[in-house]
Amino acid sequence: MLKYTFYPATSGVVNFKTRASNDAHLASTSGPAESNPMLEVFIGGWKNTKSAIRKNRAKPDVSEAYIPGILSVGQYRGFWIKWIDDVITVGMEGARVAFLSYKNSDPFPINFVGVCTGYGASGSWIIQQNKSGPLASPALVSDAAPSSVPTDAIR
Numbered sequence: 001m002l003k004y005t006f007y008p009a010t011s012g013v014v015n016f017k018t019r020a021s022n023d024a025h026l027a028s029t030s031g032p033a034e035s036n037p038m039l040e041v042f043i044g045g046w047k048n049t050k051s052a053i054r055k056n057r058a059k060p061d062v063s064e065a066y067i068p069g070i071l072s073v074g075q076y077r078g079f080w081i082k083w084i085d086d087v088i089t090v091g092m093e094g095a096r097v098a099f100l101s102y103k104n105s106d107p108f109p110i111n112f113v114g115v116c117t118g119y120g121a122s123g124s125w126i127i128q129q130n131k132s133g134p135l136a137s138p139a140l141v142s143d144a145a146p147s148s149v150p151t152d153a154i155r
Contacts, residue, residue: 053090
């Protein structure tokens with residue numbers, strides 16, 4: 001079972017880099033724990049072949065994209081997640097166009113973001129949030145076991 005580590009989300013954007021062989025997972029919630037409602041983003045799932053958005057841990061996925069090799073165990077890959085006007089989008093660092101998008105018909109306030117690496121993969125993460133203006137400085141580098149992210153990961 002996956003165990004997310006949650007951090008306050010103070011804006012509608014989170015930029016992050018991760019280094020993992022597969023299964024970088026993020027959860028968006030109103031509170032600091034897994035709960036309904038919840039939107040999960042899976043990047044490099046299904047043996048690093050597919051990415052998806054899932055609502056309330058229920059299948060089918062509400063959005064998916066087949067992008068083999070999107071993650072790398074040897075180098076950090078950058079991504080962003082935005083939630084604006086009940087739409088969550090996910091894209092690669094430097095890309096203006098999202099590779100995943102979902103308009104939530106049952107919107108809820110996203111106050112926390114949880115991260116974990118799952119299904120046999122260990123991951124390292126660098127996570128930052130946009131403030132009003134330029135990006136904040138990176139807050140974290142963690143070469144740790146799955147789900148191990150320092151407490152100051154998101155500022």
